[in-house]
Amino acid sequence: MKQHEIAEQFAHMADLLEYRGDNPFRVRAYRRAAQTLEQLPGDLAAMAVEQKLRSIPGIGEDLAQKIQEYLVTGSLAALERLKAQVPPVVPELLNIPGIGPKTAKVLTDKLRLKTVEDLAAAARAHKLQKLPGFQAKKEENILKALALVQQGQERMDLWTAWCLGQELTTWLDQVPGVTRTSIAGSLRRMRETVGDLDVLAAAKQPARVIERFRTSPFAGRVLAAGGTKASVITPQGVQVDLRVVAPESFGAALQYFTGSKEHNVRLREQASRQGLKINEYGVFQVKTGKRIAGREEADIYKALGLPWMAPELREDSGELDAAAAGTLPKLVDMKDIRGDFHVHTNASDGRDTFEVMARAGKEQGYDYLALCEHSPSLRIANGLSVPRLRERLNAIKAFNARSKSYRLLAGAEVDILADGKMDYPDSVLAELDFVVGSIHSGFTQPEAQITKRLIAAMRNPYVTIIGHPTGRLLGQRPPYAMDVAAVLKEAKDTGTALEMNAAPQRLDLTDTMARQARQAGVMLAICTDSHSKEQLGYMTLGVGRARRAWLQSSDLLNCMTLKRLTTWINRKRQRAST
């Protein structure tokens, strides 16, 4: 996973070069390379060995060499040289909204800042408004931005963003004059966390909608507001950007505000090669200025000779080439999902009862639902002893006797113990329909040991899937160390699926790892890890994340009919017994 380190180095390079007023396109090249490496689905070190670095888009002669240099030496001489010339506070300054390279230059040159705290002190002492190009307003804005950075640096979890997005579009739909609305930005692309929420509306008189918005309950504080766009901070501290366009431009604006930025840059470059210009109002012929598309998002792509592509794919990670070649995947969709596998009740650490959860699964329209309580060694979660597990099996039998089209699966989330053994004996596991094997202890073990545990679990014939395979908790706990390639190979060889845990604090596997798993021929399963009936709604997030991983219904256990699923599970069990 060296690519993340190198991505960080390149992003740092970009910041420092930008501060120095270097060629902006050079800066962009570093930024783009950083972004590409961040989401590279393959193994960078292996690509380096195979001399394939140059095949990564945005990596040329020079950057390939820098990657090699970092892989060998663990640092970049060019970056170290730059760091020696630029005040260390600069990257942090550039992180403050409203401060770009020019402002940072003035601040560091004139004030000799060492830390961001120095900046705050200088602003409070009104030293900023004496600087060239500064006045009271700018000083005030920097102070506000500093406060914002301190309190709300962290991004929203995806579920919070999703729910707020629904609220916003529902409200907008009722504003007079609004004909269409949509979520845009990173939420529409289903990134794992969301910074600002982007919302779009179509109306003939945009200014009126903006006026309603800036006086709405969503607008705790107005950051900026013009005739067509407004940025506010909600009372909960979330920044919402609303953009209102004419109906004939709605598709173009939706395409534009969904991003990603990198995807849009590539798309516009392609457009200009075709004598076309794209902006948020439409696609135009450069020569005549004639608008040839704008009302529908699909028309924007069509004007460039491309098929519409799902927002989740728009990360400039190969989707434009795939679209041109006609090889875009047919992505999994909510309607393909036939069941959920990793669901708790109040028998262990869930909130709702067996009956409530069982019914909630049916109300989701599922064919099946695997109830999986914790195993005994997870005392804190009230893990089920074998007798309690047997009671559960009886309850499920009784339920299924009354239910035809919808079935409960007898499952368990079984701890993979520190030595790699499962927390129930095989004879007990054999009584279950579905087993989630999860690591809940020993997170800090060395890579070799964690990998060994996971491999031992996958070799157990009764383990159907590995739960939250990397163990990370967003913003709280890093993934544990493991040999990803070895785990993927074992999953493929043993016929064990890997979970895409859809709980917003987990989202584990990540999209890039899931894409890698798919490429390795590994089966995946989207699970909500629900601890209440509302959390079954996380499936929407899980499907979005799976789409970001380019997954199709054929890659997912949840899209199988119950019959095929049973066959799939039994195949592993039978293979082990022969």
Place this chain on the structure above:
DNA sequence: GCCGTTTTCGGCCCGACTGTTTTCAGTCG
């Protein structure tokens, strides 16, 4: 620094809003 239907040099996406400006630079997305 990358890249090629303007192919090995000369381009590189585009517009809104703000603040300090009197015509625009800086920043953002």
